Amino acid sequence: MAQAITHQFEKNRALTVLKDLVSRPSGAIGLSLVMFHLVLAIISPYIAPYDYKLQNSYLMLSAPDAVHWLGADHLGRDVFSRTLMGGREALLVTGIATPLAVIWGGFIGILFGLVGGRLDEVLMRVVDAFLSLPWILKMLVIIVTFGSGTAVLIPTLAFFYGVPVIRIARAATHDVIARDFVWSAKARGHSRISIIWRELLPNVLDALMVEGAMRWSWMLLAFSSLSFLGFGVSPPTPDWGLMISDARGFMSFAPWGVIGPVIALSSLIIGINLTADALAKALGIDRAQKAPV
């Protein structure tokens, strides 16, 4: 019976949170943008009007017209088709790397939070020192050493973006274990596992979910930046970062090469951020609400 209640409640909560999320303008817009991009990433190979690899030297840098809606790039490829497909690689890589980052960072963070004391403080100093290095430097070291395929990018991104998650998870753990409901469970004599599982995790996971969404958008930016610098996907695979990089040289007389990918990338990132924002509010862990004056 109580099991049933528990279960039903958890389902309800997911549903309630989702309803709350989409009832907020930021959540509705954000989630639609994200869904739009996800669907597009899946179906784009089937709906793209032209082959993304197809080069046509007659069309080189030609302006948008009725046939090629966003014009053509410096190799005469259809920019619209390439824009449609340009998020696939980024979404695939970050879509796998983000959960990995949240899981390992969250696990370590909770562990640090539970251990506490001197050891926890020393380890956090190490994490802070690591975080103070510019990310691009750290990433480039790895990529230059191991190459830049998907197989390297996913673990690299997951690793680097998991480190800041440690901070969040640790802070959330510290917050929760100091609260009276944890003391109360301890005083009743519940086992440590039961306290972590029942009292701690549900509260920390909320914070991690929001953090995960934020990390995702950062990671997308990082991925695109890497592509822009030539360390991400390799041509001819279409990718927004790479497209922007390629078209940048012709900006002054053929700006259409940049417009498509820029709009696509920024709309996805804005969408994720709006969703994360609304999610935090729907979960009731919005910290932006400040006291007056």
Add this chain to the structure above:
Amino acid sequence: MSSSSFIDIQNLSVGYTSRSQKIIKVLRDVSLTINRGESVGLVGESGSGKSTLALAAMGYFKRGLRALNGSVHFNNINMLGLDHDELQKIRGGNLALIPQNSGQSLTPTMRIGRQIAEALRLHSDLSQTAFDDRIIEILSQVRLPNPAALINRYPHELSGGQQQRVAIAMALAGQPDALLLDEPTTGLDVTTQAHILELLRDLARDRNMAMLYVSHDLGAISRVCDNVVVMYAGEVVLTGSSRQTLLAPKHPYAHGLLTSIPRLKQKELPVALDGRPPMPGEAITGCAFADRCALADDQCRTTSPPLTRLESAESIRCFHHDKIDQLATSSQKVKQRKAARKDTGETTLGLEDLAITYAKSGFLTQFLSNSPPPPATVDNININIEKGETLGLVGESGSGKSTILKTIAGLISPKNGGIILNQDTKLTAKVEDRPSMNLRQIQMIFQNPDDSLNPRHTVAQILAQPLRLYFQLSGKDLHDRSVKLLEQVRLGEHYLSRLPSQLSGGEKQRVAIARAFAAEPEIVLCDEVTSALDVSVQAAVLDLLNVLKKERGTTYIFVSHDLAVVKAISDRVAVLYQGRLCEIGPSDAVYQAPFHPYTDVLLGAVLEPDPDTAPTLSADDVVELSPPAKGCPFQRRCPKKLGEICENQTPPAQTSIQASNQGHVIHCHIPLKELH
């Protein structure tokens, strides 16, 4: 528009648009005026809109809220017509707000001097040297000792009362003409609170400020306010002078509020004001208070009463205010008798030479620094608690009350001494090492139910935890038992699926109580269980604890800093200072002469909701960080200190010889007959 009042709010309604596009009103047609040199107290239960109104007075609305109609003028400036920058100039300048817990919201990493400098810089253009002088001047205005040294300290190096003073100092930095205070002393010790209130009174008088004082503490209001405005469900229901509203309230709600306050002079538990106020947006036909009002009739339930001005210059929203005397007599009959204690003489819990210390300086540091270890936080506690008895523990913050409770519960290991359960079981220190049986027998209820109930668990899950753990209940048994527990705390079955966020403060605390009683405990440790609650709710919770005790013969250890609450519920009271016992005895005896000097100070600082009584402030409100190494724990603050003997010799335990005061012990060097 020119209005005569300094702060002038007319017919203000504030509300928000709900998800379903309905307009929900939080304040309904509220008018409030405050003149220069006048201080107005704003009272009402939590959720009645007090803070919203105070914030509206400075043109601020919490996110989502907006003014629906009405006007707000400050010094003849229309506050609702100003833009953000213009408002910002006025706020913190001419009009300053001291929010709740503002002492705790000081920036922890910034020195006191710099925080005040920032506040000053916003509202003045002084030269650097004038600036420094001004900071010191402001700090001495709020009577902080040694301001020159204080500016280099960090907030955590100050006591709660000192932090609150700094917050007040920051508000004064802009030389305001009006002060808005939202629960400025809630959470502070009685002595500290009394001192801060005196300070506010004097400041308001000296500077001819207009003051709006929001509080649910009618004792505090009676001390600082000339006039009182009582709010209920977003409406003003009564306004009048402090004397009129606090001594002879003419509105049934105000009457109920006042009777639900425990008083020192009273022996019984206060009368609870049952029910709860309507939530914003709930449909109200007729008088909003009708559901809880003993005078309500058909007219009240169908027509909403207007705010009428009486000849006595009071305004009142009630049809039957002339019948208020009936209420006074009829509610006296239902006064709750304190559960009579069966004198069994059987000790349930014995604390023997209990000493507890937090300081765990390592062997090496101690060896190197060569200093003696700091005195234990709690020391030399010997108390035997009888079966079915309620022992009250009082003392200021830092007196070790919670520490003792946590030690009994096994959450902290004592440094020395023992805890004996039922005269034979010596409880092993740590929770992990205690048999489940003993854990079940001792349950604890915490101060703040917001903190002691997991926000992610439903009431069903919360109650299931002890039931599964101790009784291995499941399925239908578990459900039935949970429902029965809810019944005992006067909550219906439908609460099972609720989350804590869907409960009111009183309901949350009831759930916490139900969880404790689910274990069928013999001893319940109550740590400030009513101090986060409204007075009316507090009375109901005290009543509930009393009934449960009557039914089950449970033993309580009841910790509180509120002396009147402790008196209302306890059979025996122990007064602690710095973790040492000052006085212990039957509650009547402790609240009567002879007094321990510390008990005397505490009782003197109690604020009664009566404008004719003033607190006597005999000791400073300094907070000591650690107890003295020897002598009397109270030696540094004691107004009656004899001299060196108090510093060097542990005060003797003097036992009262009067038969009626059996077991009344005072630890002091002054002979009993002089302790009056």
